[in-house]
Amino acid sequence: MSLTADVNPFSIVTAKLRNLFTKYPEWRTWGLSLLAWAFLLYGLFNMPGEASHAGRSIYCLPGGGASLQAHGANGAAAEGTFAGILKTVFDGLKQWNIMVIAMMFPLLNEPIRHVTFSVRRKDRTRGILGFLLGYVTVWMAVGLLFMLLPLFIDMLVGKQNQLITALIKASGFLLAAALTWQPARLVKMTKCAQTMPIRINAPQLYTDTIMYGLKMGAACFNMCWAPMVALMLAHHNFFLMWEVTLVLLCERYILPHTSRLPGYAWGIIAFALYSIEMWG
Amino acid sequence: MKERKNVYQLPAGDKTLEWYAKAVLEMKKRPTTDPTSWNYQAAMHGFYAPSPFWQGSAPLPSAADQARFWNQCQHGSWYFLPWHRMYLAYFEQIVGATIVALGGPADWALPYWNYSETTPHARDMPPAFVSPAAPTNGLWMAGRASNSIPARYVTLGALNTIPYTGDGRTSPLGFGGPESVFSHGGSPHGQLESLPHDMVHVAIGGAMGDPRTAGLDPIFWLHHANIDRLWQVWLNMGAHRVNPVKKAWLDFKFEFHDKNRPPVVMTSKDVLDTRTVLTGYTYQGVPAGAPVVAHAMAAAKVANVAEGIQLNERVDASTTLDVVAATNKPNVLSSAKTLAHLDLPGAPRTRLMNFAAFTKEALVPSKPAMSILHFEHITGKGVPPIHDVYINTVENDGNKEAHYAGSLSFFGVEESSVANVHQSGSGQHYALDVTALMDSLKSLPNWNAQRLDISIEPSKPMDANTSVTIGRISLYSE
Numbered sequence: 001m002s003l004t005a006d007v008n009p010f011s012i013v014t015a016k017l018r019n020l021f022t023k024y025p026e027w028r029t030w031g032l033s034l035l036a037w038a039f040l041l042y043g044l045f046n047m048p049g050e051a052s053h054a055g056r057s058i059y060c061l062p063g064g065g066a067s068l069q070a071h072g073a074n075g076a077a078a079e080g081t082f083a084g085i086l087k088t089v090f091d092g093l094k095q096w097n098i099m100v101i102a103m104m105f106p107l108l109n110e111p112i113r114h115v116t117f118s119v120r121r122k123d124r125t126r127g128i129l130g131f132l133l134g135y136v137t138v139w140m141a142v143g144l145l146f147m148l149l150p151l152f153i154d155m156l157v158g159k160q161n162q163l164i165t166a167l168i169k170a171s172g173f174l175l176a177a178a179l180t181w182q183p184a185r186l187v188k189m190t191k192c193a194q195t196m197p198i199r200i201n202a203p204q205l206y207t208d209t210i211m212y213g214l215k216m217g218a219a220c221f222n223m224c225w226a227p228m229v230a231l232m233l234a235h236h237n238f239f240l241m242w243e244v245t246l247v248l249l250c251e252r253y254i255l256p257h258t259s260r261l262p263g264y265a266w267g268i269i270a271f272a273l274y275s276i277e278m279w280g
Numbered sequence: 281m282k283e284r285k286n287v288y289q290l291p292a293g294d295k296t297l298e299w300y301a302k303a304v305l306e307m308k309k310r311p312t313t314d315p316t317s318w319n320y321q322a323a324m325h326g327f328y329a330p331s332p333f334w335q336g337s338a339p340l341p342s343a344a345d346q347a348r349f350w351n352q353c354q355h356g357s358w359y360f361l362p363w364h365r366m367y368l369a370y371f372e373q374i375v376g377a378t379i380v381a382l383g384g385p386a387d388w389a390l391p392y393w394n395y396s397e398t399t400p401h402a403r404d405m406p407p408a409f410v411s412p413a414a415p416t417n418g419l420w421m422a423g424r425a426s427n428s429i430p431a432r433y434v435t436l437g438a439l440n441t442i443p444y445t446g447d448g449r450t451s452p453l454g455f456g457g458p459e460s461v462f463s464h465g466g467s468p469h470g471q472l473e474s475l476p477h478d479m480v481h482v483a484i485g486g487a488m489g490d491p492r493t494a495g496l497d498p499i500f501w502l503h504h505a506n507i508d509r510l511w512q513v514w515l516n517m518g519a520h521r522v523n524p525v526k527k528a529w530l531d532f533k534f535e536f537h538d539k540n541r542p543p544v545v546m547t548s549k550d551v552l553d554t555r556t557v558l559t560g561y562t563y564q565g566v567p568a569g570a571p572v573v574a575h576a577m578a579a580a581k582v583a584n585v586a587e588g589i590q591l592n593e594r595v596d597a598s599t600t601l602d603v604v605a606a607t608n609k610p611n612v613l614s615s616a617k618t619l620a621h622l623d624l625p626g627a628p629r630t631r632l633m634n635f636a637a638f639t640k641e642a643l644v645p646s647k648p649a650m651s652i653l654h655f656e657h658i659t660g661k662g663v664p665p666i667h668d669v670y671i672n673t674v675e676n677d678g679n680k681e682a683h684y685a686g687s688l689s690f691f692g693v694e695e696s697s698v699a700n701v702h703q704s705g706s707g708q709h710y711a712l713d714v715t716a717l718m719d720s721l722k723s724l725p726n727w728n729a730q731r732l733d734i735s736i737e738p739s740k741p742m743d744a745n746t747s748v749t750i751g752r753i754s755l756y757s758e
């Protein structure tokens with residue numbers, strides 16, 4: 001008689017599933033990313049791209065850069081107060097964080113595994129939360145700076161010249177493409193896989209995971225800032241974000257690390273943006 | 281079909297080493313820009329311009345060529361074995377072609393150095409590599425620290441490791457190394473890679489002690505032929521010893537140059553059977569089996585069920601371990617022994633947190649819980665000596681060996697301490713399976729369920745220009 005015959009097959013299936021979740025702890029970050037995408041998709045269908053609403057996000061609006069005009073014209077009057085500005089910043093950061101969660105969290109498989117398997121099983125969720133807190137903090141700081149970028153460029157060149165607008169929209173992705181050929185890029189990429197010792201007892205469990213998150217946020221920004229700036233400059237929309245995310249995912253997980261394909265992808269996006277603006 | 285022979289069993293009057301020496305000298309004459317030159321071949325494993333061993337190697341190939349073909353060696357990775365097999369095959373082809381051009385035989389094959397044999401001089405480097413000690417001897421190399429390997433560093437416990445892949449955290453330790461991407465951040469070295477591979481490198485020292493110079497020493501190639509042979513020996517031992525079946529392992533492309541110099545591509549799938557690697561080869565005394573892939577894997581799974589083997593011993597190793605204890609500060613090693621301790625969580629854990637929990641009680645084995653001691657984020661400089669690790673030693677009890685857990689080679693530690701295009705600079709990672717040792721220590725009078733004392737002792741004094749820091753020591757257990 002086979003000894004294994006007595007094992008409840010249902011238990012084996014659940015145990016296997018549980019094992020899968022244990023072995024691939026990045027299901028958490030991928031899950032959060034999916035939620036963020038769902039939120040953005042919901043926004044796409046439920047918030048028409050009108051710019052009349054004061055205090056609307058200046059980032060990932062489905063309507064692209066329309067809200068910038070709101071800020072430039074009637075928006076300024078509506079938000080002239082300190083509270084108004086705060087609200088703009090707050091809403092902007094909220095949108096920015098959703099964008100970071102949607103686009104960047106799926107790139108974190110290696111650090112998430114490092115944290116998960118460095119701490120006690122009972123502390124895994126705590127450790128991952130600490131890490132994500134540190135990670136998001138870096139991107140938030142960057143987000144504040146980025147928030148000013150489109151406004152600043154708007155102020156500088158205004159809306160008149162179609163050619164300049166087209167060039168600006170395309171320039172970020174051209175920059176991203178050019179940076180793909182930068183020799184230091186490969187080292188930047190390996191730094192996205194760096195790890196550090198994590199102590200397993202509180203309070204160091206928290207300080208170490210947050211520190212690691214900060215470190216990885218910086219490494220990640222160092223690697224991915226150009227496409228993110230490009231998104232800002234292009235007054236990006238849902239579909240552009242989606243394309244950028246796809247390229248980043250391929251670069252991180254599928255293509256050989258020396259591949260220049262992401263560079264060509266950025267170039268094509270730049271050309272497409274330019275064409276749409278000029279002749280579209 | 282070539283046969284790679286045991287260097288200590290070459291018949292009297294055999295010319296294998298003589299021709300090898302001639303070819304080395306010939307290849308050394310070629311400029312570093314030539315893919316078939318001695319320098320270029322060594323640089324494919326690793327290159328480091330500031331090293332004295334690389335003095336005078338300029339002019340060098342273009343930066344693009346260097347980025348594409350140099351510093352490719354795979355360590356701390358499941359690609360370790362297949363990459364080195366490919367590397368050796370093309371090297372052997374290039375040396376062979378050089379020998380033919382010099383008027384030598386067409387069937388030259390790389391010999392292997394089996395230092396693990398019990399014959400009297402097995403652990404001594406073959407004499408032809410040692411004397412005459414002059415640059416006119418193609419097999420001699422300046423700067424070696426030792427021509428003999430201590431017995432402890434050539435043991436073959438790795439062959440008892442069943443899974444090929446494993447990291448000692450999400451699974452038991454693996455024979456061939458952890459699943460990894462090409463560029464990675466400090467994954468643990470595989471069992472065969474740790475011992476004897478890394479140990480032999482560091483015990484010989486000099487150029488051999490650092491992956492960025494190791495290929496310059498002609499003994500490197502005989503050492504790696506032996507490691508490559510042990511891969512086949514392991515497969516031949518059967519009992520669920522099988523190669524990975526994941527596409528990521530089978531299909532990953534590596535680039536080399538063949539004897540005609542153009543780039544060539546190889547994958548792990550191309551080197552599963554030594555008899556079909558280039559013109560094919562076997563090892564003296566080792567039957568070359570059919571490639572052990574998916575079929576064997578499936579068969580092994582069926583066998584598991586049929587034999588009623590505990591579910592937690594399946595070849596796909598579904599166990600995940602949990603960290604039991606970890607140090608709170610980095611340990612800086614010195615020429616004196618370094619003492620560290622781990623705070624254990626008290627009473628020994630008895631419940632197995634794995635598959636076995638779902639099986640009937642009768643199936644739960646009464647064997648000791650797996651315990652793996654990890655040394656993580658190891659950074660350092662130079663070629664530090666091998667360090668031996670002991671657990672719970674008692675002063676002068678005369679039975680120190682009963683406390684020996686294993687050794688740390690730190691092979692390549694300097695390179696691993698700084699980010700480069702291949703790895704993140706997070707340092708090295710070694711793991712020792714201490715399951716049996718922990719079990720035996722528990723029966724000793726000095727066993728303390730709350731504390732584990734770890735002693736890390738250098739096998740010889742550390743040079744002033746070397747250093748090692750171990751970021752974290754941790755114990756993982758079922």
Ligand SMILES: [Cu+2]
Binds near residue numbers: 494
């Ligand atoms: Cu080696």
